[in-house]
Amino acid sequence: MNKQTILAIAQKDMKATFSSKKVWVPMIIVAILLCIIVPSGMAYFGIHFDLVGTSAKDMDKPIIALINDFPNEEMRNTLIGLPTIGYKFVYFFLTFMMIPFFLMVAIINSMVTSSNSFVGEKERNTLETLLFAPISIKDLFLGKVLASLIPTLGISFIAFIISAIIVNIIAYPYFKVILFLNSTWMILMFWVIPILVLFNIILNVLISAKVKTFQEAQQFGGILVLPIVGIIISQASGMFFLSPLSLFLIGTGLLIGNLFLIKLVTKFSNRNTLFQSQIY
Template sequence: MNKRIIMAIVQKDIKTTFSSKKVWIPMILLPVILCVILPAVFAFIGIHTGLVSGNTNDLEEPINDFLRSFPNGDMRNTLASLPTLGYKSVYFFLNFMMIPFFLMVAIINSMVTASNSFAGEKERNTLETLLFAPITVKELFMGKVLASFFPSLLISFASFLINAIVVNVITYPYFKEILFFNSTWLLLMFWVIPALVIFNIILNVLVSARVKSFQEAQQFGGLMVLPAVGLIISQVSGLFFLSPLLLVLIGAGLLIANVLLLKAITKFNQRNALFESQIH
């Protein structure tokens, strides 16, 4: 494959993505709300006002029972040592409940950019030009995948860094600990999320190549959010927690799935089939 051609496709698609408000505004707004504003407000309220606790007579004992049964011994001891229920709620939320939100942001952002790949070309009436250009379908697919991967991952990393700075400014004087820079969060950000973004992008690019509009591609991509919602429910209910070992296994599973999907892309080399699926 010609790397120069692939990078030209990447540059063109990234420029197109950030010239469309319906694409880039949700990509920026969602992580700002879920990954920066929400944790910062929750941390501030929980620590400084005690509103997280409220009237805790009915809640404190069940919550303490839940914390005593927490599977991670070190985390259980840390939570037990915190002085108030508000502190415990904030610490638990930031360390565990925030994980699915970052996964959701990565899924949605990669879905938006990937859904805009072939389906967006169809809506802009530019697909025919690409299909008649002297490039292979493999190069076209790889360019589309990379054009979605770079901005999605960059936004995920930027939201993580901003969140870590803002939240730690609020919480460090009380917890005396730098949050988010531990094995669980580092595995999430640098192992699971890149693999998840690639998986979601490849899947959505393949779907986008078959449907006729950006909205159709997004409808399918929206199904990928359901696992993140399931993780939120599991974290709240205590069904299971994302430990470092589990994150390693999830990342390995996604890596294997990515290899299989990339093989599927290399086999999808019939230009006429792609043309017909988009034009007719």
């Protein structure tokens, strides 16, 4: 493994990614919209206008029933102790419903950067030169993975920090607790998301190495968005909640999946095979 070669490939790919506004601008917009504007808007309007309590009283009963059946006793008591339905809804949304949004951003951004790894080289007419350069296929794959991992995690963590600051400025005077700084969110940001991003990147780099167009790569990679949609629905309906334990187990499962994908990478040790999968 040649670290200088890996870093050189990663720097080249990141430069190509951020030189195209069509790639990095949507990544930034998605992160700002889902991870900053949505929670900040929900915190401000939910607290100041009590939207759920005043304009949608028909929702009171299902929300109260959801709270009464909540599996975590500490969180259930916290929600019951809040003064209005609006406060309860905002606190629940910011604590649980925002988790799938951060997962969604991580998946979308990692998919965009990694799907472009090999097919992007083909579209820029640099693939042949890269494949037959004096570098190992292992270093090539690691460089491609690193080029997607760094910007994706960077955007995710920056969005999390900004969101936590804004949301707590709005919500702390009312809830008297710092949101986003609990075990659930720490496990999410420092265990699940890094492993999920790595899993998605390796998977999409492998897909990108097999398909011939950027659109094909994105179509295959977009399949991972579906489980996140399922999590959103299950959380909203009360069927399933992402507790610290469940998040830890999800991360462990993804880690095992990463080990499996890394084994698949070894099958691309023959550069002629990889060349033929892209050219023919």
